[in-house]
Amino acid sequence: MLSNRLGIILTTALAPAVWGTTYIVTTELLPPGRPLLAAVVRALPAGLLLVLITRRLPRGSWWWRATVLGALNIGAFLALLFVAAYRLPGGVAATVGAVQPLLVAGLSAGLLGERLTLRTVLSGLAGVAGVSLLVLRAGARLDGLGVAAALGGAVVMAAGVVLSKRWAPPAPLLATTGWQLVAGGLLLLPVALLVEGPPPAVLTPANLAGYGYLSLVGAALAYTLWFRGIRALSPTGVTFLGLLSPLVATTVGWVVLGQELTAAQVLGAAVVLGALVVAQGGRPNGGSRPEEGVRTEGNGRPAAGSEDDLVRVQS
Template sequence: MSSNRVVADSALTALAPAIWGSTYLVTTEFLPPDRPLLAGMIRALPAGLVLLVLGRTLPKGIWWGRALVLGVLNIGAFFYLLFVAAYHLPGGVAALVMSIQPMLVLMLSALLLKDKVKPVHVAACVLGAAGVGLLVLQPNAGLDAVGVGAGLLGAVSMASGIVLTKRWGRPEGVGLLTFTGWQLTVGGLVLLPITLVGEGLPDRLTGENLGGFAYLGLIGALFAYAVWFRGVERLPALAVSFLSFSSPLAATLLGWFVLDQSLSPLQLAGALTVVAAVVLAQPRPARRKAPQAEPESGPQAKEPVRA
């Protein structure tokens, strides 16, 4: 894989978690209050059904079970826990809690994918966690036990989904959008009855609510997950997980641009540290060794100089 190809794949894949970083802002500013199940279900199910209709292909054999597992880990459970964290924590802090994901992927990749843990990976984990800490942990940062717990469980769910997606791959002959549609549909269907029983439907939805749901479904789910699973296929699992650091970066920058939140010098240093960690963890193409010249032979070969 060429260096240009790696950079392009990494940059495109990083769009997905950057978009997910906007989830915290959209949740607090546009969605109905205290509706994490409804938010997760509406974000997943409509987009999944659209892709399912377009693909017109259902799972077969063992892929029914795999689609269920991946749909719950990558979509259903993750969406619910993500919105719980978004409702209970400031955006940057919620993203910080979930930034343990690369460390979890590091361990799971070693166990399930037999990936070799390199010192550069450990260094990138430490560097990324430190950078996110500088980025979002301020003296006035609000911490809530429910939000922190949901963020940690969300990180476990997504990390498990990344590694299993990498291990199982994609069924032969099934397109990327169809594969994405399976998981979004499964995640939404799992959340649907729980939403109806646990939260019910709101009495009314405002134009802002509908706009927020439309953004999360079309951009935050349909587009972002298609890009994300494309990256999971093409890049190492650990490299993909490090791209999730762009989520707290995006959440903090959106707070700065949209909510007029100030950025301190420490936060700017944290942002640069996060970028450095992401770059450090990305794969680099192996350098091709220059072909060695064959030793001369025959009558024109020079005799070695003797002392």
């Protein structure tokens, strides 16, 4: 049981680790000044591919639920991240975004019945401190709208993570991941066209390779692993793994681009890793109540029912 949980934690951690490579892929391979186009190409083709593979469409209330989750986890989050990235230094945006585990912990206490512990709060504060040491630079300017966008991005994704746990999945993991990616991509598409205009007429092989990586690895694979982790683990524990993104981004910049790595950054990396380890020490599923839509018998086992009920339990 313990080794299985550790395996799920490690595979879930691959998602934010992959997202930590987004910066170098964007700067080195993609056309400049097109972050929203990158977000659309990252989400929409990957979502359509997963829907095509699974051949499953939402039913009933899951049309609007998938839209809400896609907006929170992908569409609105990436749009707000775009605003924050353009109005703030990257270190400020990442530091503000590091409050997300604390937000998820608070929402999980209210919506999922998880207990908000002192260890979680202290780990969350340590995570913010570690990320600030890792990426924040002296003299970084603050912009009110940029800070609000960064905080809003953390809030909407925190809500998406908790709702992803609360709403019982009605279909296999690949299908529900595809629904969210399609919904988020469709939400971003008109925004990208309005803000950035039509896509470039000519794309180089490097551009195509970058977009392919972001879509297949950064979205289809990474989001599948991320949502699998949310299904199996506590949302609070999962969201702490998101602190790996700035850690991986800094490490890649040091190894690949030859960027300087200071003693403060090394200390910040150690603090982030310590916060991650401590935060994973709770109960395997965070003590949350059974997911909505799964009927249980008196012994806690799923009750016999429809095929959809069986899918909810197995997925």
